[in-house]
Amino acid sequence: KNQVEQSPQSLIILEGKNCTLQCNYTVSPFSNLRWYKQDTGRGPVSLTIMTFSENTKSNGRYTATLDADTKQSSLHITASQLSDSASYICVVREINDMRFGAGTRLTVKP
Amino acid sequence: DVKVTQSSRYLVKRTGEKVFLECVQDMDHENMFWYRQDPGLGLRLIYFSYDVKMKEKGDIPEGYSVSREKKERFSLILESASTNQTSMYLCASSFLVGYEQYFGPGTRLTVT
Numbered sequence: 001k002n003q004v005e006q007s008p009q010s011l012i013i014l015e016g017k018n019c020t021l022q023c024n025y026t027v028s029p030f031s032n033l034r035w036y037k038q039d040t041g042r043g044p045v046s047l048t049i050m051t052f053s054e055n056t057k058s059n060g061r062y063t064a065t066l067d068a069d070t071k072q073s074s075l076h077i078t079a080s081q082l083s084d085s086a087s088y089i090c091v092v093r094e095i096n097d098m099r100f101g102a103g104t105r106l107t108v109k110p
Numbered sequence: 111d112v113k114v115t116q117s118s119r120y121l122v123k124r125t126g127e128k129v130f131l132e133c134v135q136d137m138d139h140e141n142m143f144w145y146r147q148d149p150g151l152g153l154r155l156i157y158f159s160y161d162v163k164m165k166e167k168g169d170i171p172e173g174y175s176v177s178r179e180k181k182e183r184f185s186l187i188l189e190s191a192s193t194n195q196t197s198m199y200l201c202a203s204s205f206l207v208g209y210e211q212y213f214g215p216g217t218r219l220t221v222t
Contacts, residue, residue, distance in 0.1 A: 100145075103152055
């Protein structure tokens with residue numbers, strides 16, 4: 001069983017709308033959690049990183065939250081743009097290991 | 111800016127062929143990684159290297175080998191390609207384990 005579960009698998013929204021992607025993990029001990037954005041045909045690029053003590057972190061229209069007690073993270077995208085169409089991957093770090101979620105495929109339509 | 115380059119964007123090989131995938135990074139990173147990415151499975155670590163000539167198996171090393179003769183270059187080798195190795199292969203590098211990984215653009219390999 002994957003130690004990092006993301007939901008939904010895919011999502012279609014209209015341009016300008018908000019959306020929230022979920023990441024639940026069972027990785028322990030937890031070190032940090034990153035959200036990556038992967039455009040089609042490209043490698044993933046880091047959006048945010050959160051450590052145990054951080055609850056929320058923003059990067060422009062992207063806001064990540066972390067609840068280390070319930071082992072849940074979310075990525076909220078505000079006022080979506082066509083360029084937000086991509087896969088979003090949650091990555092949780094143990095001490096010496098990285099665990100990847102399967103990703104959420106987001107499509108933003110005009 | 112960190113740059114990670116991969117030798118090919120697309121490759122088509124026949125079953126049984128030996129396949130080399132090359133990755134080069136220009137930031138003097140210690141760590142380099144090879145992943146494969148399949149729909150619904152996410153990225154799975156094949157091998158990683160934390161120093162020149164050093165390598166560690168990842169989660170799915172079977173059917174693969176790696177070579178790191180120089181710090182900036184990390185090669186993935188499929189000794190005898192099989193159809194179940196058709197996948198997207200991503201190379202990454204990082205300064206230290208756990209630090210941000212910088213990914214290359216990927217190589218989409220098709221084995222027929």
